[in-house]
Amino acid sequence: MRYPRPWGSLWGSMTMTGIETRARRRQFLRWAGFLSAQAVLLPQLSACQTARRNWCFSACDAPSGQHFVAAWPQGAPEEGFKIAVPLRAHAPAVHPFRNEALFFSRRPGTEIYVINCASKQLTRTLKAKQGHHFYGHGCFSRDGKHLFTTENPYYLSSHKGSEGLIGIYDTQNYQRVGEIACGGIGPHQVQLMPDQSTLVVANGGIFTHPSRPREKLNVDTMQSSLCYLDANSGAIIDRYYPEHAQMSLRHLDCSPQGHVVVGGQFQGPAHETHPLVLQHRGEDTLQALHTTRATWQSQSQYIASVVVDSNGRTAMTTAPRGGVVDLWDLEQGTHKQNIRIKDAAGASFDQAGQRFIISSGRGRIIAWQDKSPPYPLNQDSVKWDNHLLSQTLAV
């Protein structure tokens, strides 16, 4: 084993055969149905016990260029907060039981900002391990005891690139307790599957190095992948490749049934048109969703956020370069409709309101319920960054 694994009893020298891993993958898909029913019930039960409100979380930049992390209760933006931070943040994650939000600095950032949403204070800044940087995403374990982050161990190579890692932190004190290989270069968004022990990660395949911060160093040889990892053992359960090696898979969401929808950013020739939204429901290959060539072209080769609704039937993707937001029917695997919103990148599903929420770089927050026209919720002077999260808090 290349990396120390001090976390959990299953961190031995466990390896899996292809048959075993596929069997495990099918097993978690079966479990997902049962667990998703619980997932729907849990928030409702807790809502009866404490007054919980639905909050939105997003990083943003002021017109001056100052970076902030922000959150607000829906319908009461004045009760929220904006906290200045040194580095531009990318995606948020909210602890499942604490009123605590984390904001991950974007590539090649080395900080995670921990915010106490009750006191509206920055309580801690986590620093990346020496020689690593974050990719802007992370998620919590179901019990909230651990945090998983996507990381680039760039110290290993300055010219060839090296596989990325999932960093593991104990959320009691946010000490780093381990790391596991993620099965590809450039891990971006990571999520915990409904089986609560499998992580799914979109490996963008692009090697970058902080010495040349925003440069893509291996576009001609890149290979993106979608990987399923056993969070306990670190084993790679399964790995799937997009049809085109230069389709950089970056963002994803997982339905309560354990189906994964993933959005790509094409790195090949700018005039080519390829499907940018794929789903995986246990098939042997990733399945491109079906729509017209004109729809794929309208997204300008770039998907920013992917979010699936709480029943797993509809997904939303944002394409800020094309200025379009699309809805997808996941059961049919087809495109439903789109709306044009300039610079819209953040997307989340508000479970309580059963609606999608969209944020734009022009300060807009917009709600969209299926079959109804979208409507603005609020307008801010800030530029909302790539990702938006909706989650309930007891605040």
Place this chain on the structure above:
Amino acid sequence: MRFTKSSSQAFLLFLAAALAALLTYQSKQEGASDREEAANTTLAERVARDIAGNVIVDFHQQFSNSTLALLQSSQGFCANINEVNYQEVQSHWRDAMSDWQAVNLINFGPIKEDNKSWRLQFWPDKKNLVGKKIKSLLKTQKELDLKTIREASVVIQGLSGLEYLLFDAKGGQLERYENSPVGQRQCKLLLTTATLTHTIAKELSQSWQSDSEYIRSFLHPNTPMETNTGVDIEATPPLTLILESVLANLETLKNSKLGAPLGLNTARQTPNPYLVEAWRSGFSLSLIQANIEASQQILINGELLGFTDYLIANKQDQLASDIVMSLENISQQLQLVKPPLAEAISNEGDIKHLILANEELVKLIGILKREVPKALGLTLGFNDNDGD
């Protein structure tokens, strides 16, 4: 700030530019007040209307005209293949390509549909796909009719395809056309590509007629377009749209048309002549000049109201004259470069001016990206050009 003139000369130039900008605005104002129909029209609306009527419509009409001239001269050439007609087509290609620089500045509206921009020009072409694909197509027996070419790869279409057919050191020479039957096939492709190019240019021009739905949508962004299938939730004010479009064009100019050939984006800074926009025709430098002239037209807008007038009206005279002066400086530096650009990028004397033009571009982009939006309270795109 770096000037080629001494600092006192630079100061005088600045004063002259500031005064010229102010006087131009005042005279435009007087004219504008006569034309004003509705007393409650805001200045921003009037500026947008003048830009739409004088710039957007005009750019597209010009392009439609020059591609028609290109098509007609191609027909004349193929009917009577000789040196004079060959040079005539080449000359009309240069005109159409110059007008395309202006059309390229309007990166919103109908150009976004049906891959039109790629159909009109396949560039940058880092792997010489244009040459490879056209050569291979000409060797086959495939039909070269409009339907086939329209459905074929965008790589062989548009002005970049025509540049190969008219200027390539091997495939674009007059002898190729004189050599039947290869010449006949090449003429067929030339005519089909010129027809398709003009068809698209005409479609664009028709979409941007002064009473068209696109113009109405540009001027009144909150009114949804009837032809849209989706819903427009966020309308972009016209001046924001113009500013974003000009900025995107200037970024391309800086990064791809000047920076990349000069090797400014690489660690070794090695020049690469095949990265200039029109290396086959040796016309790249004139195209950059045409691009800057089109930017001047859209930002200053001659006798009508332009972006700089709007800045002056908002008490941002300094910014207005900075923009005017910056565009002028870029143009002056480029005039000192000896064409073709593909050779100038390796010539020490020319490199100096190209670097100065590039630095001035960086400055201009900074002004338009940061200072102008701040001064005018405009919100530019954020995620759409810098995602992750």
